[in-house]
Amino acid sequence: MKLSFKPYDLQLKHVFTIASNSRTTTPVILVEIKYEGVVGYGEASMPPYLGESHITAADFLSKINLEQFATPFLLDDILTYLDGLADGNYAAKAAVDIALHDLVGKLTGQPWYKLWGLNPEKAPHTSFTIGMDRPEVVRQKVIEADPYTILKVKLGGVNDMEMIETIRSVTDKPLCVDVNQGWNDKYQALDLIHWLKEKGIAFVEQPMSKKRLDDNAWLTENSPLPIIADEAVQTVNDVLPLNGVYSGINIKLMKCGGMRAAHKMIILARCLNMKVMIGCMTATSCTISAASQLSPMVDWADLDGNLLISNDPFKGVTIVNGKVILNDKPGIGIEKL
Numbered sequence: 001m002k003l004s005f006k007p008y009d010l011q012l013k014h015v016f017t018i019a020s021n022s023r024t025t026t027p028v029i030l031v032e033i034k035y036e037g038v039v040g041y042g043e044a045s046m047p048p049y050l051g052e053s054h055i056t057a058a059d060f061l062s063k064i065n066l067e068q069f070a071t072p073f074l075l076d077d078i079l080t081y082l083d084g085l086a087d088g089n090y091a092a093k094a095a096v097d098i099a100l101h102d103l104v105g106k107l108t109g110q111p112w113y114k115l116w117g118l119n120p121e122k123a124p125h126t127s128f129t130i131g132m133d134r135p136e137v138v139r140q141k142v143i144e145a146d147p148y149t150i151l152k153v154k155l156g157g158v159n160d161m162e163m164i165e166t167i168r169s170v171t172d173k174p175l176c177v178d179v180n181q182g183w184n185d186k187y188q189a190l191d192l193i194h195w196l197k198e199k200g201i202a203f204v205e206q207p208m209s210k211k212r213l214d215d216n217a218w219l220t221e222n223s224p225l226p227i228i229a230d231e232a233v234q235t236v237n238d239v240l241p242l243n244g245v246y247s248g249i250n251i252k253l254m255k256c257g258g259m260r261a262a263h264k265m266i267i268l269a270r271c272l273n274m275k276v277m278i279g280c281m282t283a284t285s286c287t288i289s290a291a292s293q294l295s296p297m298v299d300w301a302d303l304d305g306n307l308l309i310s311n312d313p314f315k316g317v318t319i320v321n322g323k324v325i326l327n328d329k330p331g332i333g334i335e336k337l
């Protein structure tokens with residue numbers, strides 16, 4: 001079993017602005033694991049605010065020796081070994097995890113949603129993200145998002161109500177909002193959430209700083225809409241302490257270390273009666289197709305990361321009339337272009 005990797009830069013179709021920053025590219029590392037002539041593909045997507053980079057990922061991936069493992073079917077042993085190599089490096093670990101899952105799926109001839117016993121009909125509709133921008137640009141983005149049935153709106157700027165009113169001037173589709181920790185006052189936040197409910201918003205993602213557990217718990221208790229943790233939740237270890245603080249969690253492969261960790265998090269959250277969303281960074285169809293394999297298990301999907309880039313090197317899971325369509329290709333369901 002041999003691992004190789006190369007750095008790559010994703011070109012974003014639009015400048016992407018959230019509460020904390022703006023950018024036009026996202027660094028990723030593309031990973032391949034070869035075993036008996038079969039190749040599994042993986043990816044680490046590393047938006048700069050998460051602290052990983054081409055350099056840190058290459059450094060971590062260089063330490064890995066897969067030749068000590070007889071077969072890729074030793075997923076548990078291999079992923080435990082990876083965790084022991086260094087702390088953190090979740091995107092780099094996810095890249096290896098995804099490539100191993102792709103490889104194992106290809107060797108068994110089945111896609112992962114089938115190996116997990118999931119019904120592809122239950123794959124959710126995905127939201128499409130509308131970043132903050134001038135009203136005329138927002139209106140144009142909403143028109144371009146016509147095939148999607150749910151829009152995710154980035155809030156936490158200075159013109160949140162104007163953003164929603166602008167979108168409502170062109171569509172009455174269901175919306176969800178992502179504040180990216182941008183609200184500071186819990187009373188104002190609750191007033192705004194009541195107003196958002198009237199505007200047809202389905203849920204609110206990460207309204208306040210992840211550090212303010214009590215304020216987020218108070219909001220969750222009083223909010224008429226579900227409050228979903230994103231920045232506050234990274235790995236499986238974060239789920240239990242957030243029970244009662246948020247209504248649910250947003251799981252991302254790049255935060256938690258890959259498909260196996262995400263699968264564990266979904267099961268734990270369900271045991272705690274929490275809502276589950278599966279989300280993504282800007283990424284290629286590799287990461288998106290990998291995350292989609294789990295999507296029949298979740299309440300909401302936000303798997304548009306590949307739709308926001310112009311240089312996707314893979315073809316994978318598709319979106320038809322807003323719904324995630326899982327294909328019959330083995331592994332994570334992708335082809336290299």
Ligand code: MG
Nearest residue numbers: 178205206230
């Ligand atoms: Mg978010």
